[in-house]
Amino acid sequence: MYDNDQRPRQVVITGLGLVTSIGLGVEEFLAGLRAGRSGAKPITAFDTTGFAHSHGCEVTDFDPAEWIRGFEPEELGRATQFSVAAANMAVADAGIALEELRTRRTMVSVGTTDAESRDLDLLVGEQLDEGPEHLTPGVVRRAHASRLSSSIVRELGLTDVEALTIPTACAAGNYAIGSGYDAIQAGDVDVALCGGADAVCRKTFAGFYRLGTIAPEMCQPFDRDRKGILTGEGAGILMMESLESARARGARIYAEVLGYGLTCDAHHPVAPDQDGLARCMARAHRNAGISAQDVDFISAHGTGTKANDVTEAGAIRQVFDTPPPTVSIKSMVGHSMGAASALGSAACALAIAEGFIPPTINHRETDPDCGLDCVPNEARPAELSVVQNNALAFAGNNAVLILGRHREAT
Known part of the structure; x- marks a missing residue:
């Protein structure tokens, strides 16, 4: 209530x-x-x-x-x-x-x-x-x-x-x-x-x-x-x-939390499930009151393993007709486990407030099986309105958070 x-x-x-x-x-x-x-x-x-x-x-x-x-x-x-x-x-x-x-x-x-x-x-x-x-x-x-x-x-x-x-x-x-x-x-x-x-x-x-x-x-x-x-x-x-x-109290606002989605597909103890993640992203969009085309960039789970990156990229293409720039800050800070998506969310809030997309570093050649614009090696200026932060976990526990530039209530 x-x-x-x-x-x-x-x-x-x-x-x-x-x-x-x-x-x-x-x-x-x-x-x-x-x-x-x-x-x-x-x-x-x-x-x-x-x-x-x-x-x-x-x-x-x-x-x-x-x-x-x-x-x-x-x-x-x-x-x-x-x-x-x-x-x-x-x-x-x-x-x-x-x-x-x-x-x-x-x-x-x-x-x-x-x-x-x-x-x-x-x-x-x-x-x-x-x-x-x-x-x-x-x-x-x-x-x-x-x-x-x-x-x-x-x-x-x-x-x-x-x-x-x-x-x-x-x-x-x-x-x-x-x-x-x-x-x-x-x-x-x-x-x-x-x-x-x-x-x-x-x-x-x-x-x-x-x-x-x-x-x-x-x-x-x-x-x-x-x-x-x-x-x-x-x-x-x-x-x-x-x-x-x-x-x-006249506080500065980095971003607004628009909504989130959760799924647990329990498909496999360690292997991610593309359909489960796609459902989670779609659920997050509905909860936030947005559509896929509203998302300006995705902070991906992006672990750098063969299975995760192909599966996550496939789920993104399943939800987005044209995927937005999709980056992984794990290329910089590694996989900090329970802290990972919190740091990703903070990066998204800063990206909105400061007007840029963080890079995916250590990048040489994009895997064609991923086929995403991962903003290789250098940050990119961008005016961002809505951003998405993906998180995947073992046993199919997925959580997708949607942040946006602060909007006044209608």
Whole structure:
């Protein structure tokens, strides 16, 4: 049920918090997108002995003490450090005082693939070496997935709040943003801090490596010679609020959330399904009240694997008579798992606000089986009205988010 006049409220993005391998915060992330910066480098998070190749997109210039006030850094796992820091960044970027935020009805929703699997890797090692009675208590306490969202609540001192962690793997960021959109639109909350966070860990790297999907040095989405993903890490938290709330405090608006679509086709544990993704895109368009031809560019899931890119391109052509420019920022920041679609959504919001399409870097020759304009290697100026952010996850969990230039209610 909707508040007041029973009409759904418009939802706008007023703050962005970003922890990425190409920069921290809006200015650095935006500069990295414009320049086509690569975050790829040798992995240092764990011992990579025995792997023939071990590049990834780690965050290397992050000092949690600079961004987190309510905890000692060692109280939090690395993914939670990212989520809390990104939430602080988003609140600061939105220009809202904490005292005011604490008076608002708020949702905190964070998506993840691995949660604190980096700590779980450590605990498994301790159990194998010394037995379960010798597990480090502090690491056990910080390993629960709920800490990704509950720690934001504690850090910001929120009281009138709904908090949840969403574990729908690589589509989780869009799922989390969609949950915040629904809550604001329905009038359940005034403000939502939503996105995703994950940290590089041995478990996920080794799993993708055994699947044969880890690229040796770089990620090349939609390229004829693509070899797979690079695992990455980071966090993207979007501060969303009702248009009334944003207007009342004179907030800057990056973009409006127009709608989203979800599907779960359960076609295969790891292989994407073209029809399932096509249904998800069509559902997102209906929910947003747009048609396919209204979309000015697509931020693709674009992992750089053989199967994903061909399947995603096929689904796009199934929905769009003439596909718009379609890019993958994973070519720059790697696959940051639960953070991936949140970072993609932030990139879309910045693209609308700043008037450009980010590039797909490391591109040499477009795979004819993909056949998309992937904006190779250099950003492109563009006046954007509507953009689409795709997210795919194992077991066919798809989430497509639609953002637009802010429009006044009719």
